[in-house]
Amino acid sequence: MEFKSELLDSPGYREALAAMLAQFLLGEEISFTAVPMGLEFITNEDILRQIEEQLEDEKRHHKMFAAERVRLGLPTVEPVEAMHRFNDVVIDRMRKRDIIGGVISGCFMLEGAAFSTLLTHCDTVDPKLSAVFKEIVADEARHISLNISVLRDIVGDDAAKMEALVEVHRETLPMLFSLFQSFQAINNELAVDNEWFTMRCLFHHSQRIRRLHLPNHIAKVMLTDTMAVAQSSK
Ligand SMILES: [Fe+2]
Numbered sequence: 753m754e755f756k757s758e759l760l761d762s763p764g765y766r767e768a769l770a771a772m773l774a775q776f777l778l779g780e781e782i783s784f785t786a787v788p789m790g791l792e793f794i795t796n797e798d799i800l801r802q803i804e805e806q807l808e809d810e811k812r813h814h815k816m817f818a819a820e821r822v823r824l825g826l827p828t829v830e831p832v833e834a835m836h837r838f839n840d841v842v843i844d845r846m847r848k849r850d851i852i853g854g855v856i857s858g859c860f861m862l863e864g865a866a867f868s869t870l871l872t873h874c875d876t877v878d879p880k881l882s883a884v885f886k887e888i889v890a891d892e893a894r895h896i897s898l899n900i901s902v903l904r905d906i907v908g909d910d911a912a913k914m915e916a917l918v919e920v921h922r923e924t925l926p927m928l929f930s931l932f933q934s935f936q937a938i939n940n941e942l943a944v945d946n947e948w949f950t951m952r953c954l955f956h957h958s959q960r961i962r963r964l965h966l967p968n969h970i971a972k973v974m975l976t977d978t979m980a981v982a983q984s985s986k
């Protein structure tokens with residue numbers, strides 16, 4: 753689909769774009785703040801090197817989004833409530849050395865949501881911003897894989913840790929869905945089918961659950977929890 757450059761003159765479109773960039777900017781800030789707080793839990797040299805690379809990516813992403821905001825002449829706006837809550841929850845869990853809770857909320861869910869959003873919205877923004885989204889989404893895919901392997905290492909075969917993971921996932925789902933819902937107004941302005949967007953987010957989330965390689969009955973509980981929150985937040 754060809755981008756209609758006159759959209760960049762539409763106040764509604766610009767407002768939606770500014771709102772979206774505000775979410776991404778805070779998302780990157782959460783990442784580059786939380787990632788160093790998890791370093792002490794990593795013992796594998798190779799993973800450690802990749803996490804350090806992730807940290808550099810997140811700082812670069814923040815600069816890229818900020819530069820796009822300036823290029824497009826967009827105002828700095830407040831991120832939505834759900835993003836502020838993610839910030840509080842992720843940092844609080846990392847501070848309490850709850851690495852499973854921190855990675856589930858900060859990566860599995862938040863970077864996961866960023867992945868689905870960047871992938872969907874790169875088709876509805878101008879070519880330069882689209883190129884930025886595409887570059888960042890490739891990095892986010894790598895970060896998600898990396899952090900899924902961190903989770904798998906930490907949880908291992910430990911039943912108590914699996915239970916903690918399921919619990920923290922269930923506890924954080926409503927916050928994730930309020931983040932998805934906050935995109936409705938943005939999607940309307942950017943001509944993204946909101947139903948399609950939400951389904952895509954859900955689909956990617958379900959795929960990530962599979963990638964944790966947990967025993968089937970545990971993965972099933974996580975999927976059931978996800979579908980329950982999806983239903984109730986319709
Ligand atoms: Fe990032």
Ligand SMILES: [Fe+2]
Nearest residue numbers: 783863892895
């Ligand atoms: Fe990331």
